Amino acid sequence: MDRDAVERPEDLHPDDFRCLRVEVSTSNGEKIMACSRLVVTSNRPKSNRLPDWARRVVVLLEMLRLSGALDDVGKRLCIRRWGYCALDIFVFLLAYFASDQRQGLKKFWQQCRPVQREIAAVAGRKSLPSPASVSRALDAVESDLLRPVGPWLLRLPEGFSEVLHHPAVLTTDTHGVGWHFFDFDHTATTQRQRALPGGSERPKPRRRAKELAPGYSGRKRGDVQLTRATLQHSGSGLYVGARIGAGNGDSRADFEDAVRTTVETCAEENLPLEQAVLRSDGAFGNVPCITACQEQGLRFISRSSRYHLLHQGDVQAALKRALWYEVPRSTEGESRYAAEAGWIWLAPGEQTRRADGNSYESVRVRLVVTRRRSNGDARPRIGHRIGEWVYELFVTDLDASAWPAPELVESYYARTAQENRFHQEDRELELDRIFSYHLPGQEFASLVGLLVWNMRLVAGFKLEQDKLADFERPSEPREARHFDEQPSFDQFEPVDSEGSDLGEDSQLVPNLEAELAATEERLRTVLRTLDCSSALRRRPGWTQNAETGRLVCSASHPLRPRGVEFRNHQRPTLQWVADKTRCGGCASRDACITARSPGALKRVMMSLDEEHAQKLSALLDREQRLKRRLERETRRKSTRVIPLTARRAMHQRVVTFDTSEAACSPGNLAVYPPMLAPAAARQHFDHACQEIECHIVLSEPRQLTSVRTPLLVDRTRRRRERLTWAQRRARYALPDNEQPEVRLLRAAHLSALLGVEPELKRLDVNA
Secondary structure, three states: OOOOOOHHHHOOOOHHEEEEEEEEEEEEOOOOEEEEEEEEOOEEEEEEEOOHHHHHHHHHHHHHHHHHHHHHHHHOOOOOOOOOOHHHHHHHHHHHHHHOOOOOHHHHHHHHHHHHHHHHHHEOOOOOOOOHHHHHHOOOOOOHHHOOOOOOOOOHHHHHHHOOOOOEEEEEEEOOOOEEEEEEEEEEEEEEEOOOOOOOOOOOOOOOOOOOOOOOOOOOOEEEEEEEEEEEEOOOOOEEEEEEEOOOOOOHHHHHHHHHHHHEEEEEEEEOHHHEEEEOOOOHHOOHHHHHHHHOOEEEEEEOOOOHHOOOOOHHHHHOOOOOOEEEOOOOOOOEEEEEEEEEEOOHHHHHHHHOOOOOEEEEEEEEEHHHHOOOOOOOOOOOOOOOEEEEEEOOOOOOOOOOOHHHHHHHHHOOHHHHHHHHHHHOOOOOOOOOOHHHHHHHHHHHHHHHHHHHHHHHHOHHHHOOOOOOOOEEEEOOOOOOOOOOHHHHHOOOOOOOOOOOOHHHHHHHHHHHHHHHHHHHHHHHHHHHHHHHHOOOEEEOOHHHOOEEEEOOOEEHHHHHHHHOOOEEEEEEEOOOOOOOOOOOOOHHOOOOOOOOOEEEEOOOOOHHHHHHHHHHHHHHHHHHHHHHHHHHHHHHHOHHHHHHHHHHOEEEEEEOOOHHHHOOOOOOOOOOHHHHHHHHHHHHHHHOEEEEEEOOOOOOOOOOOOOOOHHHHHHEEEEEOHHHHHHOOOOOOOOOOOEOOOOOOOHHHHHHOOOOOOOOOOO
């Protein structure tokens, strides 16, 4: 019998079984073998119960249908192609993401095919498209038609606005005022590319991932990638915007789109724009991104990479007067301390221009500085090391009385929740998968997956709405912890050209030369104290110069220290390298170097203790930085002449003011983060769907007759005119007289979502 006719063992009846015995004999009647087999037959109709994986699919489709959202999706989502329309592709992808199946589209289709007609009927469609049809449709998606609809699609679930207006999704400041934080960040999907064999006997290779491009993939490994710029409401976990680009994407365009989407969301959902904050990482703490926020009236907070501000005279003076406070929730690991540096003006770079070619104006921002003790890294991954401290900079336009420095830093690091949600969406929806190598098609699929995320979250919120109705935000008095030890500002480098008015340009190069000479002298002093006996033991004829501290090879060529390498659970090592012009024609080269390459140089690795390693690493890094600056300034001075007034305007890029403590007096309440758990809301909805049983009763399929005639009486058919969007939707629409009957058993707890009271008694599925 058909394996789909019987879904459970109890559906079988004893009359459905019969045993056949087969005997095989020769021509003279001698029996050779006898075997038997069990045959199961049934003439009963097929059960109309859907498999368990389809329960959540049916509930989500019913929610969209009852709210009228499916009709809106069919009208606003458009794909310019013949065949299945955008609504059919939308229903297929929604069923795929809602089914919670860890498999690709092809395997999902094999599992879905026996019941695909029933699932499509819930959405008012005749059938679901096959994976091949989905692939062709995604290849036909156009960005101009999709991107204006993307934010609207993510706000589609009924109850989306109720979640955003609940006080549990707000972050309160020291005055008890609630704020909406929006997080913006990129996530990459990478792909490795194997080598393709060539030759004239083979066709020219053609890669499917030709629209992808190389880029920074972070911890992922890949040759090419696509990047999704994602905008999320932090307190609720709801996605409000997403767009995909090749490689690293267009950072400035993505950020400007995120600003517009945030403003649009606040306007559509009636949220106060003056209490909305866009939170992003250091890649967007520049003048163009800050300008985009200020022009739209949107508050922002970001990290800044302008560490030359720490060597600005007025910033140093502000930090000397400031009090350092311990950042809350940083006592479990490395303690971090924050201080106010005041309001400053940031100027754009010389080459920074708007899209129309005009230059940006300087922006006024508030600067907050944090520091933590260094863990021994000469070059920390994030921050700028000065002495034993690692400093970080943050810029914002939030008021210091509502968001003091420690609470501001704490609220910035709350954006790490978005990184966790990227992992959750990959685990629950497998969005880190390439559905189409056409970027707009991939964006279409990603938007449908994020819509399923939002629908599950909103549905779980509505199921617990009675418990959340009496929610009251706690209020506690604010506790400020001072840090008495002041930093040693003597270790700061002298003010450079980007932080002060140096007057005449002729003073710049001599100052750099003097700093470089002083650094080289300190480096020689440290090198003379090194014990190089271990490095010279196996190198006869090698010595250490008593004056410079450098190693000298047997050919009397000195080696220069290149850098210090820090390894985990190993002693630091110092690398000595010979000059490029020394080893080429040296007679002793073969005895010193085993490499056969003509460009190879002598290299010696020597272990160091921790004290010498830290000193040498800082001095070598400073020496290289000064050499680069000296070379750049010398070249700039020799190639162009800048008038004195323009030069002073360029040097005076940062002006600090308003650093008094009276202007920064905070409120009396403690800052409280959002209290809603989005993951718990999604899980509550998923568990509710596991208890129901879905039955879909369809009318008998009609016998289709051929409609092709030799007479083309319709002018539209005769001219082969393009169909309207409504005609395309009607191609696979289910007729009104064939609407399915959807029965949900044991689903009384879902009545708040579906808007009706479902049947409670068990149905006779064979009736």
